[in-house]
Amino acid sequence: MDMNTPATGNTRVSKASQSNLIASSDNRMHDFVLSDEERHEIEHEMTHYENPRAASIGALKTVQRRRGWVSDGAVIAISDVLGIPASDVEGVATFYSLIFRQPVGRHVVLVCDSSSCHLTGHDELRDAISGELGIGPGQTTEDDRFTLLPVCCLGACDRGPALMIDDDLHGPVEPNEVAALLERYS
């Protein structure tokens, strides 16, 4: 986050003045507006908990589901809906590995690198994917099609080596099957 952003800190600032301050410091953040659908989904999520803060992870996921990632502006917009400091939302956003604070590809490939997949061929699978895409873990292809990330045990140890592409679980995946598998995700 831009450190010059006015602190929404522990001092509650009225919505209007907060927006003005943000507008004067960084127009890109001000440009971000939650869609009605996003706002309704977040407000609905808030009803499941004892206070709005608890919906912060759900709210970040709501935005990410539609936009692929969470921008600085989205963090501020979410903090506004939840009524908690933007710094708290940012703290949450940066803690969890599946909230993306920078743009990712159209498809996210999560390769399980835990013990059972290690024993059944993770290294060869990861190398095959890296070779096919020309990127390493944590990187995105130049055409913005794929982002490659490692992930904790996917709970598919009987199907190792396993991976997920978006919401789809695949396993076991042999290195020579990688090209055809990736081809299914345009």
Added chain:
Amino acid sequence: MSSHLFSTSTNGETHPLTYRLREDRGYVDLDEFEQKDGYEALRTTLRELSPDELIDNMKTANLRGRGGAGFSAGVKWSLTARGDDHPRGYIACNADEMEPGTFKDRLLLEETPHLLIEGMILAGYANNAYRGYIFLRSEYVLAAQRIERALAEARKAGILGSRVCDSDFDFDIFLHTGAGRYICGEETALINSLEGRRANPRSKPPFPGQSGAWGRPTVVNNVETLCNVPAIALRGGDWYQSLSGGRSDDGGTKLYGVSGRVKRPGLVEMPMGTTAGELLELAGGMRDGLELKTWLPGGGSTGFLLPEHLDLALDFDTIGGAGSRLGTGLLAVVAHNQSVVSLTRNLEDFFARESCGWCTPCRDGLPWAARILHALENGEGEEGDIELLESLASNIGPGKTFCAHAPGAAMPLETAIKHFRHEFEAGIRHRQREAHAEPIPVGSV
């Protein structure tokens, strides 16, 4: 695609967790669940048992926590703050299955979410909770869909909400999906995450049963633990305890499993105290040409055991007595030509990455250990590295940190060195030539 099951049974007397599974391994909906005695335990309990009687049943059953810690669920429940002086709290189901090598809760969540819901309502009744949360890891997409469907069915049928099954008890359940990070499976970190905070563990005491989510009494139980509750409520604690049939003092059955280079990796519901040898046989044994070198009994935070331990009862005390932990009871087997140093490096990389960073021994000690293991794996270790690893393992062990993450990481490290010191020695630079056996990279088969 469902996990392979070594064997199945439709007998609820012997297979309380899995007897309702469909042959096509699809979703057991409310109608089918009720045709197979589903929610019978809940209705009977609300009619006939007091919360205290249900807790007594749970204690008699000796159901020990299936998330891996093995603490008696009945005792945990008996410690929950209840009564007029305390606010009604929560049941938090830990469905954040991320322990390396563990794939059992996925089966229950995807195929019989109604069993979990029934167990959670009963837990709510016993612990005077008014609301439940299912804390599900983000990647279990199919499980999330099925749970939402089951919750909707249960609400529509009057099983959830006010006046559960026409009783005076009210209880509702919400699905909470996470966003990654293994540490969310630690019960106090889970509570922080549920509250929308960073998942750092909390200092104990107070224990969650006294003050948990939003300061209210909160019982955190694993999926498999909660799925055992309906059968205990319906058939009694004595029946459940006897399921392990003299094999173990721990009650009931367990969802055991095997992964690694075996012929048929998979799961099976067996009595507590089943041996690893029996499971390995059900999995068809090692793949052709491979021999068993070592195995982890229940996840990345358990200690390595040897082929000579295959006949031990897989229960909490027996495996604890052998210098390991039962953990989740899902075996990961290592073949004779796979490197223990490499696997240990993989595990410590995992624990280092997943440390939440709150406690210094964990945040700084784990990456340090991982760096040394990388060097040993590549034959670039220095004299003294093994002793340094041993010192690190003891300095991140129990009592040094707020939660069990770092002690969990210490256990495979200590036991790997204990049983396979020669493999670590072979990774020290000048000892390369005199080594007994060069470590062979994993996956070279």
